[in-house]
Each structure stands twice: as C-alpha cells, then as structure tokens.
Amino acid sequence: MATFGSFALIAALALAAYNLLAGTFALRLIATGGQARISPERLADTARRAGIASFVAVTCAAFALIWSVFTNDFSIAYVLEHSNRALPAAYKFSAMWSGQEGSLLLWAWLLAGYGFVLRLTHKNDVKLYAYAGTILAGIQVFFLSLLNFAAPPFSLLPGYVPGITPLPDDGNGLNPLLQYPEMVIHPPMLYLGYVGFSVPFAFALGALMMRYPGEKWIRITRVWTMVTWTFLTCGIFLGMHWAYAVLGWGGYWGWDPVENASFMPWLAATAFLHSVMMQEKRGMMKSWNVWLIFITFMLTIVGTLLTRAGLVSSVHAFAQSSIGTWFYIFLGQILLVCLFTFILQKDHLKSDHQIESLVSRESSFLFNNLVLLLACFVILLGTFFPILSEYVQDHKVTIGAPYYNAVAIPIGLFLLFLTGVGPLLPWRSASLKAIRRNFVIPVIALWGMVIVALVAGVRPWKDGEFQTGTFYALIAFALAAAVLTAIVSEFLRGAGVIAKQTGKNLFASLVLLTRRNTRRYGGYLIHIGLVIAIIGFAGTAFNRNVEQEMGLHSKMHIGPYDLECLGFSQDSNSNYNSEFALLDVTSNGKPVKVLTTSGFTNLQMTPEKRVYLASQQPQTMVAIHSVPEWDLYVVYEGINQDTGQPIIKAILNPLVGWIWFGWIVIVIGSIVALVPSITPSTAALKIPASATVQAAAGQSALKGGD
Structure with missing residues (x-):
C-alpha cells in the first residue's frame, strides 16, 4: 500500500x-x-x-x-x-x-x-x-x-x-489529546476553513489578472468565503470546546499561538464579508477588498507555518522541522505575485463613490474593518513577539494572556458596539431624526441592563478596589442588550409590515421576511449568535474554584453545590488505564436531578485521569454539569502519594453554555445566509388597498441588500 x-x-x-x-x-x-x-x-x-x-x-x-x-x-x-x-x-x-x-x-x-x-x-x-x-x-x-x-x-x-x-x-x-470525540471532526473543520480560503484567493487574483468587468466575481468570491468562514468558525468553536473538556484547566481559550493562527484569518475574512457589501452596493473599497482576500489567504499559510516550523511552543504544534523553509519561500512568492498583479492592474480598482457621511452604513462598515484588522495586527504582533525578541536580544520574551486581554477585550467591545450600530444606519447619510428614532429603544435597553446588572451584584468595585474584569463584563452585558434589541427590532419591523400585508401571524411573517432576503437576515442571525457567545465570554469574570483532597465521604462546597466523595477506583482496557472518583452532587441540600435514558436520576460525577498504554502519556477526562447559569467543572488531579487520597478541583464557570449556544446560532445564520432568497415571482404578496400606506412606511425592511 x-x-x-x-x-x-x-x-x-x-x-x-x-x-x-x-x-x-x-x-x-x-x-x-x-x-x-x-x-x-x-x-x-x-x-x-x-x-x-x-x-x-x-x-x-x-x-x-x-x-x-x-x-x-x-x-x-x-x-x-x-x-x-x-x-x-x-x-x-x-x-x-x-x-x-x-x-x-x-x-x-x-x-x-x-x-x-x-x-x-x-x-x-x-x-x-x-x-x-x-x-x-x-x-x-x-x-x-x-x-x-x-x-x-x-x-x-x-x-x-x-x-x-x-x-x-x-x-x-x-x-492522547486527540483521543476525544470532537477531535475526529475539529481538525477537518479547521482545515476546511483554512484550505477553503484558497478558492476566494484564486478568484480574486484571477479576476484582477484578467481585469474582470463588473462585480460578478465579488459575488462568487463572497459565497466561497462565506462557506469557508463557516467551516473555520466551526473549527474554532470545536477547538475551544475540546480545550475546555480535555485540557482540564477550566478555560477554553488561552491565546495559544496556534489558536491565534486560526483566529487571525477568521478576523480578516470577517472584515471582507462586511466590506464586500460596500463594493456590491456602492462600487467602493475595491482595492481594499482584494487585499483583504490576499491577506486572509496569506494568514492561513502563516498559521500552517506556525504549526510546522517549530517557531512557537504550543500544545497544538508539530515537532520542529526544516519544512518551514518551504513555507517561507512559498509565502514570499505569494506576496510578490499579489503585489505585482495589484500594481499592474490597480487602475482597474478605482472606486465608483466615496463615503459621504461619517454617520452612515458605509462608515460603520469601514470602522468595522479597521477594528477587525487592528485586532488581527495586535494578535499577530503578540504571536510573533517571542521570535522577534529572540532575534533582537538573543532570548525569547513570551507574551501571555494579560497582553492579549488588555488589548483584545476593548477592541472586542467596540466591535460589539458597531454590530448594533450598523443595522440602524442607512446608506449614504443619516438624518438626526432617523438616528433618534432608531437608537432610542436600544439605548433604553442598554441602560436598563446596566441597572439590572448593578442590582444583581455585578459591580466593578469590591472592597474599595476597581475590578477590571467585572467592569468589562458590565459593559458587555449592556452592549449585548442594546445590540440584541436593535437586531430584534429590525426583524419585528419587517415582519410587522408583512403581517399587515398578508394577514399572517408573526412567526410566519418572520419566516417569509427571512426568505425574501436570506443574506441580510441570515447575517443578523450570525450577529445574534456572536452576541450570545460574548455574553458567555463575559461570564469568565465571575469564575470560582476550589481544590482539596477528598477521602471517603469528604465534602467540598462551591457556589450552590456540595460534592461528596463516594469512593475512588481504577479501571483498565486494552488502550488505557484509568483512575477516577465518584462524586455525589447536591444543591442547597437536595440531590441534583439530570435527565438520562432511564428518566430523571440523581447527578453523580466521575472525573477521570487516564494513562494510555502505547505512549504512556496521561490524559484528563473532565466531568461537567451544565445549566444555563453556569457549568460545574470537576477535575481529578491525581493521588496524593503521601496520603493516598485523590485531589479534586472544582470550578464554577458562569454562562459557559451560552458560548456553545451562540455557536449553534451562528451556524444556523450562516446556512440561512447561503440559501438563495426566494424570487420576486414566488414572493409576490397580495397587498390589500388598506395596507398600502403602512407598506410604504416599511418598505426599507423588505428591500434587498444589507
């Protein structure tokens, strides 16, 4: 063979x-x-x-x-x-x-x-x-x-x-890190995203070489980019869930260089998917869009290089090898071809229009692009800083999570703000009256959430000290409320018009509205998913953890839960040996019930530590109990050799489940955005004469475009 x-x-x-x-x-x-x-x-x-x-x-x-x-x-x-x-x-x-x-x-x-x-x-x-x-x-x-x-x-x-x-x-x-169900699909999903960006790159470079007339090539490229962006999104979220469920540290994103390598092309592709609308709608940002595609593809090659050249230390990276030289040469060739073609054909990329007002949808897309690329540059700098520092100082200076959090979180919050602002602004320019009408409800939702959060105890100060994490979480919750209100208002406004025209109920009107413009409303669903995920990310500010030895019938308390050790044991099969603890879980003195195939039963958790026979490498198998408010995350740390008792670590992670639910909504939105809208003939509506005035008032909600 x-x-x-x-x-x-x-x-x-x-x-x-x-x-x-x-x-x-x-x-x-x-x-x-x-x-x-x-x-x-x-x-x-x-x-x-x-x-x-x-x-x-x-x-x-x-x-x-x-x-x-x-x-x-x-x-x-x-x-x-x-x-x-x-x-x-x-x-x-x-x-x-x-x-x-x-x-x-x-x-x-x-x-x-x-x-x-x-x-x-x-x-x-x-x-x-x-x-x-x-x-x-x-x-x-x-x-x-x-x-x-x-x-x-x-x-x-x-x-x-x-x-x-x-x-x-x-x-x-x-x-052993790969012997987990998600690792059967996570790498292929990630590669489908990585590799798939080759196709938009090929179309963009080919269209530039042949001086392709019109905007058809950009529509073709957008569809391919949307498909590969969806695959990459799935790959990233599956990788996060794998890190959360397998590595045993209680988190899902550690700003690992290889994690960054997948995130950077995602940011660049996201920028393209937004700015491409400006080229289709207004004939603007043609050069910008071409370079966004070029940069996205080159970042996938950079990411592939990071995992193979031994440039950085990562749990995801392969062993150091000379193969990196091949990628350096290939990356240089790509850059030279892109620069040469762009310089030769740049007169073909002149914009048809210019931005007329800073308060317009065009401006929001431009700011969105700039912030996404700023985030990409910050992450790129942090990822390669150890390499640069070694070149300059002869020793590596590693940049950790505090650097990324300090710069990435404010950038992410500003992007969240732009996510809510964009749909509320019209093309070309916005009048003061329109701004006041569109923004009043989201602003009320924002301040309402601030008040609710403060009453619930989310306060940026504690014992006289300012809590940066809690402050960012408060801003995230407030902006999330405003953005969700803005997007939901867009859905309800359009559905209300259709309901008046057709007499359909609200749900049927929402479905018809989405089918008439799948790209626009699929995009809104993606934004909703991102907002939900950001709410989950904000929960990190409220994590709690406890670690202790647990003998037979010992108890551990964390949040509303009490964990009692019912015993610990060992097991083995042809692939691995394992040690595990059996823990009974109660909440406020009552057993926690979970639904199983045999009905509702009392919750018992079995965190485990495995040693694989072939490689003699250990592996953590975390026990997780998820509810909408939080995850109870329990890790078997091993045996204390002096006492013979297991060491158990329990972490209470608020709102983590929102991250995975947000991912599901993003995938649904991506699928909706890729489905062709129904044609005018199949979408024809019988409009009663009495509804003509109301329909005219809501036409903007039914028009094509974004």
Missing part, C-alpha cells in the same frame, strides 16, 4: 503541474490572441481535466494512508508513530491528521476537493474559472511537492526490508 500511495502522490503532482503549465499557457494565448497547434480553449480544457484527475490521485493517496492505519501496517513509519492496534476505529481516522505528513496530505486532499468542485462548475464563467483553477493548481503543486520531497507520508521504517526485517508488534499510539 505504501508503493501505491507514493505513486498516487507522484501522479497527483504531475497532473497538477500540467494543470498549472498548460492552463497558464492557454490563458496567455487567449489574452494575447496567439496561435498554437492546439486551440487555446482545447488546451485550457485539458488542463481543467488534469486538475480533476489530480483530485482522484490525491484521494487514492489519502485512502492508502487510512487503509494502512486500519490494517496496522507498521512498516510505514507514520503509521508506527501515530497508531496502535488497540486504537478505537474512530480515532484511526484521526491518525491521518495527528502528524506532520498526514496533516499535509489532508491539506492537499481538501484543496484538491475544492478544486474538483470549482472545475466541475466552470461553465458558470469559463474564463474566470479557468484563471481560478490555474491558480489553485499552483497552490496544489506546492503542497504536493512537500508531500513528495519534504514530508512523504509513506516512508518506510529505516532499514526495513520486506520479508526480512521484523516489524514492531505494536505502534506508539495516537496522541
């Missing part, structure tokens, strides 16, 4: 190289009107077919690696290093992306898959898709070259001779 996989990768590289060279030559002939023995159109089509065939070849290579893992082929060094016989079947898939070579193969396979879809849909715009497909082929050549020459996944064990050299009885096993 190793021979088959290696041959498939060589074939994939040859096909991608032909796609690149033949596609480039064909497009050059078409652009200059040159002649060749074969027509340029025919040559371009053979290049497209080679690109499709390269996907088949990479798929064969991916299948060969997975097959080798499932059949325990320990003659392949990668399989020996990242799998073992007792590894559960689901985690054998995870072995593909657990190491350097396998994760690069996943990158190449997903990239070929995106290219496959693009090349099959080429008839949407043959020339633009030919440019995009050729650029994608260039990216494929880079990653397939890595797999063939720098990080081959099918390398045999050193000195291994088939039939002569004995093979190890078992492998070293999968990293």
Whole structure:
C-alpha cells in the first residue's frame, strides 16, 4: 500500500503541474490572441481535466494512508508513530491528521476537493474559472511537492526490508489529546476553513489578472468565503470546546499561538464579508477588498507555518522541522505575485463613490474593518513577539494572556458596539431624526441592563478596589442588550409590515421576511449568535474554584453545590488505564436531578485521569454539569502519594453554555445566509388597498441588500 500511495502522490503532482503549465499557457494565448497547434480553449480544457484527475490521485493517496492505519501496517513509519492496534476505529481516522505528513496530505486532499468542485462548475464563467483553477493548481503543486520531497507520508521504517526485517508488534499510539470525540471532526473543520480560503484567493487574483468587468466575481468570491468562514468558525468553536473538556484547566481559550493562527484569518475574512457589501452596493473599497482576500489567504499559510516550523511552543504544534523553509519561500512568492498583479492592474480598482457621511452604513462598515484588522495586527504582533525578541536580544520574551486581554477585550467591545450600530444606519447619510428614532429603544435597553446588572451584584468595585474584569463584563452585558434589541427590532419591523400585508401571524411573517432576503437576515442571525457567545465570554469574570483532597465521604462546597466523595477506583482496557472518583452532587441540600435514558436520576460525577498504554502519556477526562447559569467543572488531579487520597478541583464557570449556544446560532445564520432568497415571482404578496400606506412606511425592511 505504501508503493501505491507514493505513486498516487507522484501522479497527483504531475497532473497538477500540467494543470498549472498548460492552463497558464492557454490563458496567455487567449489574452494575447496567439496561435498554437492546439486551440487555446482545447488546451485550457485539458488542463481543467488534469486538475480533476489530480483530485482522484490525491484521494487514492489519502485512502492508502487510512487503509494502512486500519490494517496496522507498521512498516510505514507514520503509521508506527501515530497508531496502535488497540486504537478505537474512530480515532484511526484521526491518525491521518495527528502528524506532520498526514496533516499535509489532508491539506492537499481538501484543496484538491475544492478544486474538483470549482472545475466541475466552470461553465458558470469559463474564463474566470479557468484563471481560478490555474491558480489553485499552483497552490496544489506546492503542497504536493512537500508531500513528495519534504514530508512523504509513506516512508518506510529505516532499514526495513520486506520479508526480512521484523516489524514492531505494536505502534506508539495516537496522541492522547486527540483521543476525544470532537477531535475526529475539529481538525477537518479547521482545515476546511483554512484550505477553503484558497478558492476566494484564486478568484480574486484571477479576476484582477484578467481585469474582470463588473462585480460578478465579488459575488462568487463572497459565497466561497462565506462557506469557508463557516467551516473555520466551526473549527474554532470545536477547538475551544475540546480545550475546555480535555485540557482540564477550566478555560477554553488561552491565546495559544496556534489558536491565534486560526483566529487571525477568521478576523480578516470577517472584515471582507462586511466590506464586500460596500463594493456590491456602492462600487467602493475595491482595492481594499482584494487585499483583504490576499491577506486572509496569506494568514492561513502563516498559521500552517506556525504549526510546522517549530517557531512557537504550543500544545497544538508539530515537532520542529526544516519544512518551514518551504513555507517561507512559498509565502514570499505569494506576496510578490499579489503585489505585482495589484500594481499592474490597480487602475482597474478605482472606486465608483466615496463615503459621504461619517454617520452612515458605509462608515460603520469601514470602522468595522479597521477594528477587525487592528485586532488581527495586535494578535499577530503578540504571536510573533517571542521570535522577534529572540532575534533582537538573543532570548525569547513570551507574551501571555494579560497582553492579549488588555488589548483584545476593548477592541472586542467596540466591535460589539458597531454590530448594533450598523443595522440602524442607512446608506449614504443619516438624518438626526432617523438616528433618534432608531437608537432610542436600544439605548433604553442598554441602560436598563446596566441597572439590572448593578442590582444583581455585578459591580466593578469590591472592597474599595476597581475590578477590571467585572467592569468589562458590565459593559458587555449592556452592549449585548442594546445590540440584541436593535437586531430584534429590525426583524419585528419587517415582519410587522408583512403581517399587515398578508394577514399572517408573526412567526410566519418572520419566516417569509427571512426568505425574501436570506443574506441580510441570515447575517443578523450570525450577529445574534456572536452576541450570545460574548455574553458567555463575559461570564469568565465571575469564575470560582476550589481544590482539596477528598477521602471517603469528604465534602467540598462551591457556589450552590456540595460534592461528596463516594469512593475512588481504577479501571483498565486494552488502550488505557484509568483512575477516577465518584462524586455525589447536591444543591442547597437536595440531590441534583439530570435527565438520562432511564428518566430523571440523581447527578453523580466521575472525573477521570487516564494513562494510555502505547505512549504512556496521561490524559484528563473532565466531568461537567451544565445549566444555563453556569457549568460545574470537576477535575481529578491525581493521588496524593503521601496520603493516598485523590485531589479534586472544582470550578464554577458562569454562562459557559451560552458560548456553545451562540455557536449553534451562528451556524444556523450562516446556512440561512447561503440559501438563495426566494424570487420576486414566488414572493409576490397580495397587498390589500388598506395596507398600502403602512407598506410604504416599511418598505426599507423588505428591500434587498444589507
């Protein structure tokens, strides 16, 4: 199977190289009107077919690696290093992306898959898709070259001779951190986002090269960006939940360099998805949008570099290797191509209009973009500061969470403010009367929340000292109330108009309103999801924790809960040994009830510590009880060797569940935004004569656009 996989990768590289060279030559002939023995159109089509065939070849290579893992082929060094016989079947898939070579193969396979879809849909715009497909082929050549020459996944064990050299009885096993259900889907989701930004990049660069007329390319690019942004969002939130449930420290985001590497392209892509509306609606920010796409793609390459070059220390990073040099060269080439093409074609990117007023939707989008890019720069600086400091001072100076929190939290709160302001401002300029009418209710909601929070005990001062975290939480709650009020008002205003026109109930009117403009109202749902998640983030300011030894029938008190140790024990299977405690949970003296398959039962929590046999590495399995107000988070820290008693740590994390619920709303909103709006013919409404006046007053809620 190793021979088959290696041959498939060589074939994939040859096909991608032909796609690149033949596609480039064909497009050059078409652009200059040159002649060749074969027509340029025919040559371009053979290049497209080679690109499709390269996907088949990479798929064969991916299948060969997975097959080798499932059949325990320990003659392949990668399989020996990242799998073992007792590894559960689901985690054998995870072995593909657990190491350097396998994760690069996943990158190449997903990239070929995106290219496959693009090349099959080429008839949407043959020339633009030919440019995009050729650029994608260039990216494929880079990653397939890595797999063939720098990080081959099918390398045999050193000195291994088939039939002569004995093979190890078992492998070293999968990293315990990856042996968790979410890790079967988190890395592929993250990679679907990372890799997917290659497609918007290819369209943007191709459209600029061919001086594409009109704005059709930006609409195509927006859809691809929205899809990949959604995948990356899912990847980030799944990674947060994994860190929360597995690492045992009670948090979900530690500003780890690799976490930052996924967050930076997300910020840049979010900026593009907002500013693209200005180009579609007003013909503005054309150069800005092109560079946002270029920057987003380059940040994905930077993120991939961070995990592979050993530049930073991270629980997510692969071992240090010389492969980083390849990425430096590739990143430099991308930057040079983007700069050269932009300078050559910049006269094609002149804006049709200028911002007419600082109080307008255009201005809110511009401020939104600037703040998002500022956040991206701050995170980039913090991530690379240890590298820069080592270069200047010969020793690394690491920047921790306090730096990021000090700058990122105010930036995030300002973005939350802009999220509420944007929908309330009209295009071009806003009158004082319109501002007063649109903002009065959100402002009331803001101050109402401040009063409620203060009464509930959320106060920025304690024992005469100012509490920065509580202050930020208070601002977050107040802004969240204002933003949610503003967005809900937009929904209700439009639904009210439809209800008067059709006689439908409010819910049916909301559905019809959303279907008539899925992009706009799907975007509002995404904003609602982000606001809900931010409410969850604000709960961090009120965390509490207790740690103590717990013998038999010992008790621990935290918040409204009492935990009693009913015992501790050990267990083992073919994959790992484990130690765990059994804890009974009561609240205010009464048993806590939870719903199970057998009905409501008393809550018992079993935090666990595992040691995996193949790797002899430990792993924490956290016990979590979630309710809307908070999470009860319990960690088994191990045995005190002096007393023989387990050490238990309990953390009360307020509002964490809101983060995961917010993520679900974001995904729903993204799906809604990607669904085409119903056409005017299918959305036709029978408007009674008596409703004409009311309909005219609410027309802005029904118009297309954002």
